[in-house]
Amino acid sequence: xxxxxxxxxxxxxxxxxxxxxxxxxxxxxxxxxxxxxxxxxxxxxxxxxxxxxxxxxxxxxxxxxxxxxxxxxxxxxxxxxxxxxxxxxxxxxxxxxxxxxxxxxxxxxxxxxxxxxxxxxxxxxxxxxxxxxxxxxxxxxxxxxxxxxxxxxxxxxxxxxxxxxxxxxxxxxxxxxxxxxxxxxxxxxxxxxxxxxxxxxxxxxxxxxxxxxxxxxxxxxxxxxxxxxxxxxxxxxxxxxxxxxxxxxxxxxxxxxxxxxxxxxxxxxxxxxxxxxxxxxxxxxxxxxxxxxxxxxxxxxxxxxxxxxxxxxxxxxxxxxxxxxxxxxxxxxxxxxxxxxxxxxxxxxxxxxxxxxxxxxxxxxxxxxxxxxxxxxxxxxxxxxxxxxxxxxxxxxxxxxxxxxxxxxxxxxxxxxxxxxxxx
Ligand code: SR1
Ligand code: MG
Numbered sequence: 001x002x003x004x005x006x007x008x009x010x011x012x013x014x015x016x017x018x019x020x021x022x023x024x025x026x027x028x029x030x031x032x033x034x035x036x037x038x039x040x041x042x043x044x045x046x047x048x049x050x051x052x053x054x055x056x057x058x059x060x061x062x063x064x065x066x067x068x069x070x071x072x073x074x075x076x077x078x079x080x081x082x083x084x085x086x087x088x089x090x091x092x093x094x095x096x097x098x099x100x101x102x103x104x105x106x107x108x109x110x111x112x113x114x115x116x117x118x119x120x121x122x123x124x125x126x127x128x129x130x131x132x133x134x135x136x137x138x139x140x141x142x143x144x145x146x147x148x149x150x151x152x153x154x155x156x157x158x159x160x161x162x163x164x165x166x167x168x169x170x171x172x173x174x175x176x177x178x179x180x181x182x183x184x185x186x187x188x189x190x191x192x193x194x195x196x197x198x199x200x201x202x203x204x205x206x207x208x209x210x211x212x213x214x215x216x217x218x219x220x221x222x223x224x225x226x227x228x229x230x231x232x233x234x235x236x237x238x239x240x241x242x243x244x245x246x247x248x249x250x251x252x253x254x255x256x257x258x259x260x261x262x263x264x265x266x267x268x269x270x271x272x273x274x275x276x277x278x279x280x281x282x283x284x285x286x287x288x289x290x291x292x293x294x295x296x297x298x299x300x301x302x303x304x305x306x307x308x309x310x311x312x313x314x315x316x317x318x319x320x321x322x323x324x325x326x327x328x329x330x331x332x333x334x335x336x337x338x339x340x341x342x343x344x345x346x347x348x349x350x351x352x353x354x355x356x357x358x359x360x361x362x363x364x365x366x367x368x369x370x371x372x373x374x375x376x377x378x379x380x381x382x383x384x385x386x387x388x389x390x391x392x393x394x395x396x397x398x399x400x401x402x403x404x405x406x407x408x409x410x411x412x413x414x415x416x417x418x419x420x421x422x423x424x
Contacts, residue, residue, distance in 0.1 A: 143307025
């Protein structure tokens with residue numbers, strides 16, 4: 001496909017003839033395009049995703065559409081998000097290692113498409129958690145991924161000029177940031193047109209939250225940080241639908257929301273999704289008790305944070321090559337404890353902000369436009385509303401009290417009390 005050709009959305013029918021000339025694809029899956037088996041499998045909110053199988057192998061073709069798929073053409077969205085996804089994937093692979101993200105075979109900027117590795121037998125993590133599957137490696141893999149990408153994309157590691165140039169490149173991903181700025185931090189807290197919630201069951205609590213001054217101030221403080229604190233290249237949409245898993249592998253996908261933002265954003269969004277999985281479990285108990293699964297999920301939260309902290313600390317001690325917390329001020333003059341003190345402060349700030357981001361992420365998935373399947377697949381509305389109510393209360397507690405919360409033990413104990421109905 002020529003780079004100059006005007007954008008055209010692919011279809012199952014047109015893909016083989018349009019992509020047969022892409023050598024990186026044909027050489028991998030086989031050049032007989034007439035025999036390619038093509039399926040469109042995109043179930044996300046934004047893009048087309050095709051699985052293409054040939055006689056030699058398979059690949060995924062992901063193409064952006066010029067609008068938000070979930071809403072339709074009334075909400076235009078730039079194709080250039082594909083460019084940011086491509087560049088984010090290359091940086092994540094360099095920083096977190098091959099095998100953490102899908103391998104890229106080809107990128108076509110004009111057609112806003114990326115040809116990449118077909119991950120099989122991987123499934124979307126969210127689906128696995130809904131089914132009650134306990135994945136043994138996710139906490140470790142995700143903790144490492146976040147520590148490595150967030151540390152190595154920051155002024156703790158990069159040369160200042162290189163980082164500023166990269167920051168300028170990703171600053172153009174403004175429309176995707178705008179989605180998060182509105183959908184996560186503002187819309188859930190007023191009657192935005194595209195919002196929805198389980199009604200009438202949640203009406204009372206929703207009105208309470210929208211009248212909650214402390215909560216709204218906190219949400220805006222977090223939005224301020226999201227918009228103004230360009231610390232590192234974040235994934236930007238690191239929820240359990242952006243992760244593909246097997247028992248032995250974890251792959252992070254879909255970084256089209258990538259931009260330079262606060263360190264704590266990815267961590268908070270990810271842990272929020274584990275806590276939502278926790279509160280949704282009682283909606284999925286038709287085929288068996290989920291108590292062990294609940295314990296597993298709280299354990300994943302603890303382990304993910306612990307691995308993140310440990311790896312971040314390791315990188316701090318061994319790879320602090322950027323302009324921040326210059327070694328000449330600490331280690332090089334015999335004051336390693338000074339560097340440790342600074343590390344504690346940095347990690348403490350990430351901790352506090354991470355809890356806030358987690359709180360508002362939980363709210364927006366229940367009150368806003370983009371809900372998640374953990375709750376949405378609970379068909380019985382009263383049951384779903386009970387799960388959502390617990391999650392909303394928990395999210396409020398995280399967002400408003402984040403400066404006072406000292407440990408995950410304390411937070412998970414609260415989650416258990418809310419789940420058991422021991423908190424008003
Ligand atoms: C209009 S896009 C809605 C949501 O889908 C993406 O996965 C992001 O989470 C975004 O907020
Ligand atoms: Mg996505």
